Amino acid sequence: MQEQYHSQDTGSLPQSGMQATQNERLPFQASNEELAKETEHMGHFDPTQTLNKQATVKINVKNTNFFYGSKQALYDISLPILDRQVTALIGPSGCGKSTFLRTLNRMNDLIPGTRINGSAEFDNSNIYTKKTDVVLLRQRIGMVFQRPNPFPKSIFDNVAYGLRVQGKSKKFIQERVETSLQGAALWDEVKDRLHTSALGLSGGQQQRLCIARALAVQPEVLLMDEPCSALDPIATLKIEELITELVREYTIVIVTHNMQQAARVSHFTGFFLSGKLIEYAPTVQLFERPQQKATEDYISGRFG
Numbered sequence: 001m002q003e004q005y006h007s008q009d010t011g012s013l014p015q016s017g018m019q020a021t022q023n024e025r026l027p028f029q030a031s032n033e034e035l036a037k038e039t040e041h042m043g044h045f046d047p048t049q050t051l052n053k054q055a056t057v058k059i060n061v062k063n064t065n066f067f068y069g070s071k072q073a074l075y076d077i078s079l080p081i082l083d084r085q086v087t088a089l090i091g092p093s094g095c096g097k098s099t100f101l102r103t104l105n106r107m108n109d110l111i112p113g114t115r116i117n118g119s120a121e122f123d124n125s126n127i128y129t130k131k132t133d134v135v136l137l138r139q140r141i142g143m144v145f146q147r148p149n150p151f152p153k154s155i156f157d158n159v160a161y162g163l164r165v166q167g168k169s170k171k172f173i174q175e176r177v178e179t180s181l182q183g184a185a186l187w188d189e190v191k192d193r194l195h196t197s198a199l200g201l202s203g204g205q206q207q208r209l210c211i212a213r214a215l216a217v218q219p220e221v222l223l224m225d226e227p228c229s230a231l232d233p234i235a236t237l238k239i240e241e242l243i244t245e246l247v248r249e250y251t252i253v254i255v256t257h258n259m260q261q262a263a264r265v266s267h268f269t270g271f272f273l274s275g276k277l278i279e280y281a282p283t284v285q286l287f288e289r290p291q292q293k294a295t296e297d298y299i300s301g302r303f304g
């Protein structure tokens with residue numbers, strides 16, 4: 001279970017129509033000048049420019065119900081996860097976003113007493129069936145968590161971990177560690193200290209290291225469960241910029257309680273409420289022309 005949020009954490013860059021509040025848990029607050037300086041090199045990513053409504057369906061979720069023991073947490077969820085697009089999952093605390101995300105790579109299997117029905121077609125087979133090789137599935141559908149969780153090992157060993165499990169050669173590992181760190185936009189910051197502890201990195205660097213660790217085994221899909229919620233505004237923007245780069249090659253599903261973040265990085269958004277998918281649409285459409293009253297109430301800050 002995730003931490004409970006009682007407010008719309010909208011980060012640090014207010015946009016029209018969305019309210020911004022301070023996130024009290026941030027370890028540091030950047031001034032507007034600092035933010036502007038840190039982010040001036042960043043292109044103005046506009047997800048509408050790369051929105052592809054005709055993209056192939058990478059995972060097709062149909063009629064999913066999920067239970068923690070006798071408690072039903074997801075009700076009849078159906079949505080397509082489109083290839084090389086960012087899908088954001090939003091909704092108030094406890095609505096089932098993280099539970100749904102974890103169904104996509106069977107992370108809920110680790111919780112005793114859970115049960116699922118319905119289907120999630122991925123590469124012509126249903127993720128939920130017993131015959132799914134979950135180790136392989138989790139390589140193909142990688143995950144990044146809310147809190148950066150590097151192993152207490154060196155930077156190099158963190159990224160190499162999955163490759164060693166796969167029995168890859170030393171030369172292969174050496175090369176892949178470098179390309180993964182480059183892919184996670186961390187290489188330049190760590191190339192001279194690869195054999196020092198990952199725990200010495202900043203929170204934002206640790207989160208990019210966890211992304212590099214996930215990339216090392218060449219996943220097709222990346223699941224991100226509130227990947228910026230423990231990060232300061234600058235580290236958050238770096239991860240958001242990275243997401244917009246990664247989506248050229250990977251399919252991304254991100255849970256966020258930050259609606260501005262969904263608007264900044266995603267092509268499609270699903271709004272969850274009480275375990276149900278209330279609305280799913282291209283992000284701009286969902287924010288500007290919601291079809292459901294509950295969606296409108298949520299995005300205009302009337303509850304959540």
Ligand SMILES: Nc1ncnc2c1ncn2[C@@H]1O[C@H](COP(=O)(O)OP(=O)(O)OP(=O)(O)O)[C@@H](O)[C@H]1O
Pocket residue numbers: 001002003004005068071073091092093094095096097098099100111257
């Ligand atoms: N391990 C668990 N055992 C029992 N119930 C759980 C467990 N994890 C989550 N739940 C319940 O399932 C429902 C959905 O929780 P989930 O964490 O998926 O929501 P969420 O939308 O991701 O919330 P948040 O934004 O707070 O992270 C909640 O009622 C929650 O209490």
